[in-house]
Amino acid sequence: MEPHSSVLFLLGASHHTAPLAVREKLALDDARAAILATRLQQTPGVREFTLLNTCNRVEIYGVAQNADALSALQNALCETTGVSRAEFESAGFLRHNHDTVAHLFSVASGLDSQIVGETEILGQVKEAYDSALARRWTGPVLNRVFQKTFQAAKHIRTHTGIGAGQLSVATVAVDLAGRIFGDLTDTKVLVVGAGEIGLKTVQAFQSRGAGSITVASRTLAKAEEAAALAGGWAATLADLPDAVAGADIIASSTSSPDYVLTRDLIAASVKRRPARPLFLIDLALPRDIDPAAAQLANVFLYNLDDLAEIAEENLAQREAEVAKCRAILAERTAALWPQVAHSLGHL
Numbered sequence: 001m002e003p004h005s006s007v008l009f010l011l012g013a014s015h016h017t018a019p020l021a022v023r024e025k026l027a028l029d030d031a032r033a034a035i036l037a038t039r040l041q042q043t044p045g046v047r048e049f050t051l052l053n054t055c056n057r058v059e060i061y062g063v064a065q066n067a068d069a070l071s072a073l074q075n076a077l078c079e080t081t082g083v084s085r086a087e088f089e090s091a092g093f094l095r096h097n098h099d100t101v102a103h104l105f106s107v108a109s110g111l112d113s114q115i116v117g118e119t120e121i122l123g124q125v126k127e128a129y130d131s132a133l134a135r136r137w138t139g140p141v142l143n144r145v146f147q148k149t150f151q152a153a154k155h156i157r158t159h160t161g162i163g164a165g166q167l168s169v170a171t172v173a174v175d176l177a178g179r180i181f182g183d184l185t186d187t188k189v190l191v192v193g194a195g196e197i198g199l200k201t202v203q204a205f206q207s208r209g210a211g212s213i214t215v216a217s218r219t220l221a222k223a224e225e226a227a228a229l230a231g232g233w234a235a236t237l238a239d240l241p242d243a244v245a246g247a248d249i250i251a252s253s254t255s256s257p258d259y260v261l262t263r264d265l266i267a268a269s270v271k272r273r274p275a276r277p278l279f280l281i282d283l284a285l286p287r288d289i290d291p292a293a294a295q296l297a298n299v300f301l302y303n304l305d306d307l308a309e310i311a312e313e314n315l316a317q318r319e320a321e322v323a324k325c326r327a328i329l330a331e332r333t334a335a336l337w338p339q340v341a342h343s344l345g346h347l
Contacts, residue, residue: 023058029255061142063142114311140343178208192260197283218236249279250289
């Protein structure tokens with residue numbers, strides 16, 4: 001970095017570099033995101049920033065005046081999340097300038113996702129940017145970069161087949177259930193969590209012909225709203241012991257910081273049912289289902305990283321589309337970077 005030039009940077013960690021256990025530590029709930037944002041605002045030399053926080057990544061995009069600011073940012077992220085500096089350095093990354101633009105383009109287009117081609121990430125990037133814009137965390141550099149990012153992602157969706165089949169964590173999870181159970185008509189499905197992923201999971205199970213779907217949420221009203229999409233039943237988290245005992249497939253995606261389905265709860269519920277398999281899919285980060293549950297007889301547990309491996313099997317069929325996308329994004333990155341570099345030079 002030249003001594004008098006500002007730098008466009010990316011500091012973060014993702015599924016490419018950090019195992020699930022570290023991503024859980026780094027995950028920012030609303031309270032920690034607010035604390036980190038305050039720290040960033042108070043860090044000398046940080047001119048602009050945006051926080052992107054999803055199941056697969058925590059990334060800070062911004063503009064800094066010097067290397068000291070970047071070191072302070074890393075300290076702020078580690079102290080806010082409780083991840084040691086050494087742990088972060090083995091699981092995180094720092095990128096500058098052109099590489100930051102290229103990475104953001106790839107992320108927003110779904111090319112950097114665990115499930116390549118998934119569409120949710122573009123909405124998450126837009127939400128992160130809109131939040132930063134509303135709070136005046138961004139400025140001329142990030143505003144230009146993010147607007148060009150959305151244009152690039154839209155172009156990718158329109159002119160390539162990378163998103164064919166509406167890939168998402170929910171659809172991959174339901175496809176996995178279909179592989180194991182075959183016809184889902186007679187299976188009893190329990191979806192825990194009625195947020196965006198929960199709703200998509202309900203819709204995906206319904207589209208695959210699942211005959212019985214129950215939705216459990218912290219509030220009964222949200223569960224009823226989600227269950228209505230599939231003509232199913234609603235429950236609260238207090239009803240989980242009974243709901244688990246009656247389920248064949250459970251997909252969980254709440255925002256709880258603690259396990260919603262503990263090993264003891266699952267063990268007690270399994271004892272109440274015939275000796276038939278219980279298929280658990282944990283779509284949450286931090287995880288909803290205690291990993292120790294996988295040690296129970298007839299219990300089979302899959303998490304986000306497992307689903308990514310399954311999705312990888314299907315990626316070979318779309319390699320040509322991925323290559324096409326990368327070529328388009330490389331061209332657009334090359335066109336945008338000189339404009340951004342010019343703006344940085346005048347800060």
